[in-house]
Amino acid sequence: MADLKLRDVRKSYGQTEVIKGVDLDILDGEFVVFVGPSGCGKSTLLRLIAGLEDITSGDIEIGGRLVNDVEPRDRGVAMVFQSYALYPHMTVRENVGFGLRLAKVPKAQREQAVGEAARILQMEPLLDRKPAQLSGGQRQRVAIGRAIVRDPDVFLFDEPLSNLDAALRMDMRAELAGLHQQLDSTMIYVTHDQVEAMTLADKIVVLKDGEVQQIGAPMELYEHPANLFVAGFIGAPKMNLLPGKVTAVDGHEAVLSGADLPRLVLPAPEGDKLAAGDEITLGLRPHDLKRMPDGPLELHTDLLERLGHETVVAGHLPTGARLTAVLDGRSPVALDETIRLGFEPSSARLFDAGGRAI
Amino acid sequence: MTHLENATAGAPKAPAPRPAATRRARRRRRDAVMFIGPAFLIYAAFVIVPLGMSVYYSLLRWDGIGPISGATFYGLKNYIEVLTDDDLLQIIGNAFQLAAWFTIPPVVLGLAVASAIRSQMAGRFGTATRTILFLPQVIPLVAAGIAWSWMYDRNGVVNQFLSLIGLESWTRGWLGDFTYALPAVGIIGAWVLLGLCTMLLVTGIARIDGSLYEAAKLDGARPRHEFRFVTLPGLKNEIGICVTVTIIQALSSFDIVYVATAGGPGIETTVPGLEIYRLAFAHRQVGLASALAIVLMILVLACVLPIQWALRERKQ
Numbered sequence: 001m002a003d004l005k006l007r008d009v010r011k012s013y014g015q016t017e018v019i020k021g022v023d024l025d026i027l028d029g030e031f032v033v034f035v036g037p038s039g040c041g042k043s044t045l046l047r048l049i050a051g052l053e054d055i056t057s058g059d060i061e062i063g064g065r066l067v068n069d070v071e072p073r074d075r076g077v078a079m080v081f082q083s084y085a086l087y088p089h090m091t092v093r094e095n096v097g098f099g100l101r102l103a104k105v106p107k108a109q110r111e112q113a114v115g116e117a118a119r120i121l122q123m124e125p126l127l128d129r130k131p132a133q134l135s136g137g138q139r140q141r142v143a144i145g146r147a148i149v150r151d152p153d154v155f156l157f158d159e160p161l162s163n164l165d166a167a168l169r170m171d172m173r174a175e176l177a178g179l180h181q182q183l184d185s186t187m188i189y190v191t192h193d194q195v196e197a198m199t200l201a202d203k204i205v206v207l208k209d210g211e212v213q214q215i216g217a218p219m220e221l222y223e224h225p226a227n228l229f230v231a232g233f234i235g236a237p238k239m240n241l242l243p244g245k246v247t248a249v250d251g252h253e254a255v256l257s258g259a260d261l262p263r264l265v266l267p268a269p270e271g272d273k274l275a276a277g278d279e280i281t282l283g284l285r286p287h288d289l290k291r292m293p294d295g296p297l298e299l300h301t302d303l304l305e306r307l308g309h310e311t312v313v314a315g316h317l318p319t320g321a322r323l324t325a326v327l328d329g330r331s332p333v334a335l336d337e338t339i340r341l342g343f344e345p346s347s348a349r350l351f352d353a354g355g356r357a358i
Numbered sequence: 359m360t361h362l363e364n365a366t367a368g369a370p371k372a373p374a375p376r377p378a379a380t381r382r383a384r385r386r387r388r389d390a391v392m393f394i395g396p397a398f399l400i401y402a403a404f405v406i407v408p409l410g411m412s413v414y415y416s417l418l419r420w421d422g423i424g425p426i427s428g429a430t431f432y433g434l435k436n437y438i439e440v441l442t443d444d445d446l447l448q449i450i451g452n453a454f455q456l457a458a459w460f461t462i463p464p465v466v467l468g469l470a471v472a473s474a475i476r477s478q479m480a481g482r483f484g485t486a487t488r489t490i491l492f493l494p495q496v497i498p499l500v501a502a503g504i505a506w507s508w509m510y511d512r513n514g515v516v517n518q519f520l521s522l523i524g525l526e527s528w529t530r531g532w533l534g535d536f537t538y539a540l541p542a543v544g545i546i547g548a549w550v551l552l553g554l555c556t557m558l559l560v561t562g563i564a565r566i567d568g569s570l571y572e573a574a575k576l577d578g579a580r581p582r583h584e585f586r587f588v589t590l591p592g593l594k595n596e597i598g599i600c601v602t603v604t605i606i607q608a609l610s611s612f613d614i615v616y617v618a619t620a621g622g623p624g625i626e627t628t629v630p631g632l633e634i635y636r637l638a639f640a641h642r643q644v645g646l647a648s649a650l651a652i653v654l655m656i657l658v659l660a661c662v663l664p665i666q667w668a669l670r671e672r673k674q
Contacts, residue, residue, distance in 0.1 A: 057670075079572075081569045098587070103578055
């Protein structure tokens with residue numbers, strides 16, 4: 001176990017800078033998830049930490065030791081790859097014990113470590129099989145086992161569940177969470193799936209175009225997104241973002257309106273952050289919208305997804321702006337119907353013209 | 359057991375109907391025969407019949423000029439001669455020595471090159487290396503033989519180079535030297551086959567999942583471990599193909615040897631392919647030549663089949 005620090009870490013390929021100065025502190029035993037859309041640099045950042053790519057500038061410290069020029073094998077990290085990366089000609093036992101074999105650990109000790117990893121991951125019956133004889137979930141388990149036996153300071157996971165089907169992904173997610181509790185190790189996990197990020201992480205790092213957008217606990221990011229990108233990325237369905245204007249600020253209340261907005265009165269943020277005439281974007285989580293006979297938003301439905309426990313309703317406001325709401329599973333709503341929606345004023349989020357949260 | 363299963367188990371067995379399924383099967387068989395038939399006829403005409411005729415000729419004493427009806431039946435005497443005649447045994451031995459030259463250097467060097475350019479495969483360096491190494495493969499073997507015989511000449515580039523680096527005592531007429539003629543011919547074959555092996559191995563190495571190398575690095579592997587535990591197992595099929603092709607090339611070689619040394623000095627570089635040609639067309643001993651050809655075929659199969667078998671075994 002160890003903490004990890006990134007200081008102004010940058011990575012360029014030729015003229016193209018893909019990691020643009022990342023600063024990050026990961027505490028000992030923390031489960032940190034890097035999340036972001038494809039091409040945001042999350043896997044590259046993980047590979048920089050692993051030492052599979054060289055950083056262009058900055059510092060990486062693992063357990064207080066600067067590892068910029070340290071070989072991957074000596075960094076005290078173990079990585080689980082998206083493609084599992086199991087040696088196809090070796091049995092599970094040999095795969096899991098390979099790192100120890102290279103480290104010249106005596107056979108008896110090696111067998112014991114492999115057995116212990118197999119016990120933790122419940123894969124004892126698989127030990128004498130070859131990877132080709134395993135299912136996707138079993139292969140992933142072996143890949144994790146290979147990481148466990150090395151007893152690394154930091155575990156790195158590069159989209160480890162993305163090749164699994166939905167049901168298995170959910171099971172493995174729970175197992176990974178359990179594993180983290182059991183091992184109490186520092187883990188860094190890369191995913192583009194924000195559900196994985198929300199369910200697994202102690203801390204989420206949202207990346208876009210090689211830059212950190214926000215770092216925080218899952219609910220902190222959900223409740224208080226730092227900018228429009230995080231607001232749109234975290235949460236499913238996506239937060240509704242409606243552009244508008246502040247028409248008046250009266251003490252503790254602000255009056256909003258706009259092409260896509262009806263006249264709304266919301267609590268004004270602390271301080272003088274809002275002034276009449278400011279361009280803003282109103283963020284409303286679909287789950288915060290409720291059906292109210294006198295609600296301020298008039299939605300004409302054109303898409304209905306009944307998921308059982310909830311119903312996702314999408315449609316457009318009279319101005320044409322798109323809006324999504326998540327209603328009760330048995331909500332009596334129909335397609336091509338006009339319904340009125342309201343929300344708790346405190347659940348609304350405001351963003352300034354630059355996209356930053358107010 | 360369910361109620362339904364009980365009912366089914368208890369019911370008397372009805373005679374199996376033989377309707378459309380059988381007709382379909384018959385039609386499928388007919389289609390298969392129609393597709394395979396033409397290819398089989400061509401294969402039979404150009405492989406099976408000549409092979410059968412060779413076996414037949416190998417049992418005869420025939421000069422190849424007079425009518426076959428004039429040939430005398432010789433039994434297995436031709437085979438006995440092939441397997442007991444010192445010269446013929448040396449010729450077979452030459453083929454095996456040549457096989458080592460044709461196989462080991464190309465595969466070993468091919469592996470080294472493939473491993474070295476693995477990370478630069480997509481770049482200009484990788485393309486240039488592959489092109490340069492494949493070049494010998496597109497040069498006609500006769501041309502390669504002539505070019506190398508010039509290089510091996512007493513005044514050739516090989517001796518010039520040796521003189522240049524102060525090894526004048528090593529210079530000689532390589533292809534006329536009783537000790538070094540066969541290795542010299544072997545090097546020509548190795549040079550020709552290096553391109554093919556490198557191409558096969560480079561293509562194979564490109565198919566190995568790059569994350570295996572990264573996983574190995576994180577597991578503590580150094581380059582030699584990566585080669586041993588990732589590259590070699592990942593290339594076992596390609597290595598098998600290389601070994602098979604090069605062994606066949608060596609055991610059945612003719613053109614390089616014919617052009618470079620014509621089998622000399624003495625019979626130091628004579629190989630079965632060349633001897634079969636001589637026996638059949640110069641010495642008019644078609645029966646003995648056929649027997650040598652059949653023995654050569656059996657030797658090729660004896661070398662190649664275990665390799666193929668071993669590869670299939672490991673695949674399972």
